[in-house]
Amino acid sequence: MAELMPYLIPMPIILPAVAAAIALLLSRHPFGQRAVAFLTLLALIALNGAMIWWVDIEGAQTLQIGGWDAPIGITLVADRLSTIMLTVSAIVLFCVVWYAISQGIRDGGDDEPVAVFLPTYLLLSMGVNLSFLSGDLFNLYVGFEIFLVASYILLTLGASPSRVRAGVGYVMVSMASSMVFLFALALVYASVGTMNMAHIGLRMEDIPTGTRAAILGVLLVAFGIKAAVFPLDAWLPDSYPTAPSLVTAVFAGLLTKVGVYAIIRVRTVMFYDGSLDDLLMVVGLATMLMGILGAMAQADIKRLLSFTLVSHIGYMIFGVALGSPMGLSGAIFYAIHHILVQTALFLVVGLIERQAGTSSLRRLGSLAYISPVIAILYFIPAINLGGIPPFSGFIGKLILIQAGAREGGILSWLLIGGAIATSLLTLYTMILVWSKGFWRDRRDAPEGALALARPAPLAEVTDEVQFSDRDDVGRIPFGMVASTATLVAASVAVTIFAGPISDITTRSADSVSDPALYRSAVLGDNWDHPGRTLTPERLDNGGDARKEIAP
Template structure:
């Protein structure tokens, strides 16, 4: 029934894919320029931003449907054939990440516009936020679609420039200090990445991912492992894996909650996505899988132990963010299709849930004037809507069944059990302990911030005139003197609720989503599919798959994806004769 509608849609859209694939990069770039020109007209800026991000949701969802039915789609920018030209690659993995990020970016933009792009101060620049946010969108989308290392690097640099502007909104001393630290760490990551690109080009003479993977098979294993190690350091800083994660809890909590939300939800996942690409397309021998397992375990345990020691909800969530990156690295390190499927599923879940939790923290700051657990209390009675909005994603992150967090962990644990190695069983134990401790810190926030009477909090009579007290508190005022306390625009609540509903949709549609992530993992691990799609006639491989045959002959026989109709029974035909 569903395929009767989907197949004609895919058939109609397929010829336009070469024109659609570049649009996730082009649309936000053009919108950023238009928003900058409309700097004196905030209403026009907002219309441009919202419609652009809404269009990206529709576009990314359409691309996901096409790639799921038809396999990998590519476009060669400028007419130069791969591996010489710039190749944009849309497959199940990249389009799924595009679709989820588009939903998150739209909801956070809606939240920002409703709030007035400020966190307790009327002096933060609204005009510069929207162009920078759209440039961030462009960089993230470019990173997902890049088919070569250089354009992946360019995507990183685009959202780095935009993220520095967003991180320092308001120009308070703590935000500028955190912004400088963030930029310095990101510059180190970029330098390591450039060094890795130079090593790759020196070794194989190309930066096209498909051709790198093809030629890397002829490189000695020691050199290949060393190059992968350098790239892992660069991407590990972006993903905030242990021991490269110390910068994140000191940078993210100082920014406005809406900025922290999109950073936590998306930017670290770009690093995880890059690791998946390198592991599945280029460095397929799994030489560093054992090391990645230990990295995953340390990231999970150290992150959640750091969260347990925090009194500020933003910093607590920043540590849980680090901790749960370990689950994705665990799935990648297993090196199996099921493990990779679990990592992708968990990434989708975590993008939505972690972003929603940071948006809820923004609501808490608007309602109570602070995000410090030493000052919070009684929110379950004074703000029951916020209490519900917190509880749902908190239980989801903690892995309570039947939420998507539980389902994602089950896929990863099953993949670890199938691996059967003692190292995998250690990771399974670490994953279970991390999940229990995550639930503990989520309940701790609920107990202190929502159930406890505020007057019983150690500093319950104080609130911050400007929230996010990371280093020192300079603007303390009596709680009753705050003018904006409790004044929450409807759009802030509605956008947060929409994102939580999207996370619940992942739970409801977990079966179909797991099927998509499974197909994405299988096609990602079959490097011949990726290489044939990108290199075309420049790649020859004797083994042929269904996806490759479609790519080669251009057939649109989508009906083959459906269950074939049974052949007529000969006995029936004889009776009719």
């Protein structure tokens, strides 16, 4: 059995790729197409969960594609960090596709090309999984490009003017990010002559400090756009709210975390000297504060949640910038929490639109009386995001605050103050949505009567109120509620099992914080680290119990 385990590593990439091809062939058979997507993503949850157990016991595992050893060949790396992200992303992708299938996929007009949705969605999953497993920068770039192409199709599904406009802006920003990434790849290869991340980290030790910092800065710009950190976040609140709610949910919950993952990986494997940590702290603080201040000014729930998404990316950047194992553990724990909670909230917005015909706070009200189930499904992740104890949002922030206090320094304390202020303001915005959308009588809303009335010609309907003209407003399929409830339950489970989850994120952070472990897993004997030599017991425990002795 142990001999077969390494062959599980490429499965999160191969399965969705094959399923996408099958789903495309079944485009004229909706039931078969949906069954393929549903079962594939369900299988990925079990597969990725098994991989977490495996690497937690055996240590980081690698697979060399095509028989070429690292650093020449393509290396896939499964360690605690990558398998954690794979598993959480599989849960989110499964719940969202369940939601999509239950609502009939369509989230707008009758002319939407729904046959391409599931194959594209599966390709998105493939690109995300490749990004998490890639052991070299070039294939990380390939993973980014795969989910970029898929996300553009999903974002513009239905081809309404506002969606195409937002999609063009999204693609332009993403292309700029890709060009910056390509430029960074050229700089890296010109400096060290390799794309393998473990090998890059080894050779970067011989590169002058200024050159290393410049290369890292270019990479951080590329990944910062993906992660939507300030000041590279302006594209997100304009792009996400116009997309269908189920698409916005997976984008908001998952795609930005791929950028955060890439930042963690390059910071810990290749540029572990911490030369730009102070800059990352400033960026994290600005991201938290500017994001939440933007959220407070919004009257539409989708835009409000898009700004809170930006804001809470700052917490993860905070943990990365600290550079300590505890800070990284907090960042990983908070990423798990935020992926689940943010996705759940966007799915709830889809339920609100289906129930009330709009997501505008100027037109909403009485939802707590009309649909108490939706009210509960909103309230739980909302207070979780706001950091109310004992929920996982509070636990993640507490870990980060403790890590910041342990590090000390002016910037750390400023970030602690910013994190507390952002948490309080997030709670304020979540309660504001509750009071206006759920608790207030809809007749008291400034435009409540407009939302209740059917607009005249369909041509005049904007994306914001298009649901008011549909016959299915007020009728919500059970699967939409069940999938949302499952994701809310998963977010609550992070609270219930916070101890074991925190333990594995701590072990993950400890492994990530020691680049020698990653190098040994990827390069085997083909590396040499100044000041330390691996003993013959290097294979013990897959790399996590490698003994090091001074020469």
